Amino acid sequence: DAKTTQPNSMESNEEEPVHLPCNHSTISGTDYIHWYRQLPSQGPEYVIHGLTSNVNNRMASLAIAEDRKSSTLILHRATLRDAAVYYCILRPKKSSGDKLTFGTGTRLAVRP
Amino acid sequence: DGGITQSPKYLFRKEGQNVTLSCEQNLNHDAMYWYRQDPGQGLRLIYYSQIVNDFQKGDIAEGYSVSREKKESFPLTVTSAQKNPTAFYLCASSMEGQRNYGYTFGSGTRLTVV
Numbered sequence: 001d002a003k004t005t006q007p008n009s010m011e012s013n014e015e016e017p018v019h020l021p022c023n024h025s026t027i028s029g030t031d032y033i034h035w036y037r038q039l040p041s042q043g044p045e046y047v048i049h050g051l052t053s054n055v056n057n058r059m060a061s062l063a064i065a066e067d068r069k070s071s072t073l074i075l076h077r078a079t080l081r082d083a084a085v086y087y088c089i090l091r092p093k094k095s096s097g098d099k100l101t102f103g104t105g106t107r108l109a110v111r112p
Numbered sequence: 113d114g115g116i117t118q119s120p121k122y123l124f125r126k127e128g129q130n131v132t133l134s135c136e137q138n139l140n141h142d143a144m145y146w147y148r149q150d151p152g153q154g155l156r157l158i159y160y161s162q163i164v165n166d167f168q169k170g171d172i173a174e175g176y177s178v179s180r181e182k183k184e185s186f187p188l189t190v191t192s193a194q195k196n197p198t199a200f201y202l203c204a205s206s207m208e209g210q211r212n213y214g215y216t217f218g219s220g221t222r223l224t225v226v
Contacts (some may be wrong), residue, residue: 034214041222043118043202044155046214087154099145099170100204100215102155 004088009107012078020073020106022088027068032091034100035062035073037084044087044102047073083110114139118203118218125190125197125225133188133221135203141216142207144186148172149200149220158201161186190223198225 005023012018024033032051036044048055048062050071055062061074075082087105116137125131135144143162147155157170161180175194180186186205190197203218 036214041200041220043204043217043220044215045217049214099157099160101157102147104152104154 003101004090004103006086006088006103006106008104009109011109011111012075012082013111014080015077018075018078018082018108020075020086020088020108021070022072023070024088024090025069027090028092033062033064033068033071034089034091035060036087036089036102037082038087038105039084047086049091078108078110080110080112083108116203116205116216116218118201118221120221121219123221123223125223127225128192130189130191131197131223133190133201133203133223135186135188135218137184137186137203137205137216139205139216140183141205142183143205144180145204145206145215146170146176146178146186146188147202147204149202155202158188197223199223 032049034049035047037047038044048057048060050062050064063072085105085107087102089100119134145160146158148158149155156172158172158176159167159170159178161167164180164183167178167180175191177189201221204215206215207213
């Protein structure tokens with residue numbers, strides 16, 4: 001299965017934008033890029049996903065590089081409630097079985 | 113509202129005992145999953161099921177068992193053969209084959225062996 005690489009931790013100030021990077025240089029042509037976040041002592045929460053084009057929803061934006069080897073999750077105005085671990089995951093092709101493989105993610109700290 | 117319910121939230125077990133964690137979903141999702149999370153670590157897949165009466169081993173299935181007799185239920189049994197069962201257990205579901213949808217996770221069960 002294709003792997004992703006994320007920084008272990010990042011910090012941001014409240015009400016400032018946050019750009020969370022993810023490298024996935026071995027991504028396959030039909031793998032979707034998914035982002036989840038996990039607040040302390042809770043299950044992960046789906047944030048956003050994309051295939052080739054940039055995507056926006058009420059929670060965040062996803063910018064995907066033209067070669068699809070990297071992507072960036074953008075939180076436009078960080079709040080204290082955005083402090084969480086953010087996971088970048090590739091949803092594999094059908095032949096590999098539809099199961100998500102989680103890395104250790106990026107722990108985002110938000111300073112008031 | 114639709115969602116996934118895991119119970120109990122906290123569970124204590126004596127060494128040598130089997131224990132079963134419950135996972136129920138009313139999302140009409142075909143696929144269900146069990147993950148284990150240790151402190152400071154990512155999630156590791158234990159078992160998954162893409163359809164009723166069928167399931168596959170994940171990356172760390174040893175010492176665990178599952179059943180999928182109903183679409184909405186996917187209980188996980190932690191057996192005495194699991195050497196280090198203390199962990200946070202998460203259940204998830206998704207629409208089978210639908211890459212254009214995310215996973216929905218439960219709120220987890222924290223198991224402690226005493």
